[in-house]
Amino acid sequence: MGLKEDLESKPPCHPRACAIQDCLGKNNYNEAKCSHLIDALYECCDAFYKKHGDNATSASCPKASLLRLKMKQRQDERNK
Numbered sequence: 001m002g003l004k005e006d007l008e009s010k011p012p013c014h015p016r017a018c019a020i021q022d023c024l025g026k027n028n029y030n031e032a033k034c035s036h037l038i039d040a041l042y043e044c045c046d047a048f049y050k051k052h053g054d055n056a057t058s059a060s061c062p063k064a065s066l067l068r069l070k071m072k073q074r075q076d077e078r079n080k
Contacts (some may be wrong), residue, residue, distance in 0.1 A: 003043065003044060003047060006044045006072055007044060007047055007051065010061065011058045011059045011060050012044070012045075012048045012058040012061070013041060013044040013045050013048055013058055013060040013061055014058075014059070014060045016037065016040050016041040016044050016060070017041055017060035019037050019040070019041075020034055020037045020038060020041060023037050038074075039059075039074065042062070042070065042071050042074070044060075044061075045058070045060070045061035045062065045067050045070075046071065048061060049061075049064045049067065064074060073075060
């Protein structure tokens with residue numbers, strides 16, 4: 001599925017959250033092996049908040065302020 005479809009799922013971004021859980025289960029909960037899926041979820045959640053505002057909620061997404069913090073931390077790690 002693409003970003004548009006994932007945003008329209010119920011709850012929004014749920015397919016991406018499930019993909020992370022599946023990946024973690026298959027990789028003994030080694031987050032590094034699923035990092036690309038975490039980035040994909042954050043991309044979806046960021047688009048969700050841009051579309052619906054920071055007060056919107058989705059069970060699949062962290063709160064907007066926490067999402068932005070996590071995205072910044074991940075970007076900072078990549079830039080080291």
